[in-house]
Amino acid sequence: MGKSNPYKDFVSGGVGGVCLVVAGHPLDTIKVRLQTMPPIKPGETPLYKGTFDCAMQTIRKEGFFGLYKGMSAPVAGVTPMFAVCFLGFGVGKKLQQKSPDQDLTYLQFFKAGMLAGVFTTAIMTPGERIKCLLQIQADSKVKKYAGPIDCAKQLYREGGIRSIYRGTAATLLRDVPASGMYFMTYEWLQHVLTPKGHDRNELSVSRTLTAGGFAGMFNWLVAIPPDVLKSRLQTAPAGTYPNGIRDVFRELLRNEGIFALYKGVIPVMLRAFPANAACFLGYEVTMKGLDWLFPE
Numbered sequence: 063m064g065k066s067n068p069y070k071d072f073v074s075g076g077v078g079g080v081c082l083v084v085a086g087h088p089l090d091t092i093k094v095r096l097q098t099m100p101p102i103k104p105g106e107t108p109l110y111k112g113t114f115d116c117a118m119q120t121i122r123k124e125g126f127f128g129l130y131k132g133m134s135a136p137v138a139g140v141t142p143m144f145a146v147c148f149l150g151f152g153v154g155k156k157l158q159q160k161s162p163d164q165d166l167t168y169l170q171f172f173k174a175g176m177l178a179g180v181f182t183t184a185i186m187t188p189g190e191r192i193k194c195l196l197q198i199q200a201d202s203k204v205k206k207y208a209g210p211i212d213c214a215k216q217l218y219r220e221g222g223i224r225s226i227y228r229g230t231a232a233t234l235l236r237d238v239p240a241s242g243m244y245f246m247t248y249e250w251l252q253h254v255l256t257p258k259g260h261d262r263n264e265l266s267v268s269r270t271l272t273a274g275g276f277a278g279m280f281n282w283l284v285a286i287p288p289d290v291l292k293s294r295l296q297t298a299p300a301g302t303y304p305n306g307i308r309d310v311f312r313e314l315l316r317n318e319g320i321f322a323l324y325k326g327v328i329p330v331m332l333r334a335f336p337a338n339a340a341c342f343l344g345y346e347v348t349m350k351g352l353d354w355l356f357p358e
């Protein structure tokens with residue numbers, strides 16, 4: 063990414079977000095279902111044996127578009143969220159530069175990414191709460207929520223704005239370090255993959271996809287433990303965890319052990335690469351188009 067312009071960052075980030083959702087939602091559904099399936103007692107078989115089984119059961123019972131359940135909420139939420147995220151990253155970079163052409167260190171990119179994580183929380187938290195609740199409604203006969211708007215209304219009726227924003231601390235815990243990792247990895251790989259004597263703006267599609275895909279995977283390496291806690295907190299009935307994420311963590315350690323923090327890691331990683339490769343490609347292509355239409 064070159065010099066940042068807040069308007070262009072915002073628009074290109076939004077396009078990146080749409081690309082990310084379309085490429086990644088099916089595996090996100092599997093991830094949430096694996097993370098929130100009921101714990102098994104000795105002698106019982108788990109609801110899903112793994113990623114493949116969860117995908118097959120979903121397709122068999124709900125059709126292929128069962129994997130796309132709850133997608134309208136992320137498209138509506140992820141588009142502005144990625145717009146704000148890339149805007150936040152641009153602001154974070156600008157705040158650390160003494161002149162617009164000054165190169166940043168990787169630590170500075172990490173800090174700019176952390177700021178992006180803070181920027182996105184106001185949109186991310188309700189979006190994730192609604193998305194997770196819709197994704198775990200597997201059976202259409204016992205559907206509690208008709209869709210994202212209905213879900214938001216019911217949550218508001220039940221517990222006001224606090225209910226809609228349940229999981230804010232968990233979302234910050236996930237996204238601040240993860241966003242730092244995300245942007246730092248992308249910047250680093252772009253630098254590494256740019257051939258000597260060339261400009262990073264000339265980077266090929268395949269190299270942009272590679273840098274974006276790995277940025278997504280490194281983001282999730284950091285994000286997945288708080289994400290497991292967040293998904294459980296956001297989908298539990300009201301009052302289950304009076305002390306929030308700490309209670310979820312204690313319960314998880316007691317009942318399932320530390321490795322449960324990496325539940326759903328396979329679908330997360332399978333989704334992370336294509337989704338974020340698509341996201342950064344969407345961002346870069348849009349940015350190039352905007353630079354062409356509105357040169358600085």
Ligand SMILES: CC(=O)O[C@H](CC(=O)[O-])C[N+](C)(C)C
Binds near residue numbers: 082237278
């Ligand atoms: C945790 C998360 O939402 O990660 C985003 C990438 C993805 O795979 O969805 C990146 N970011 C946290 C920067 C929004």
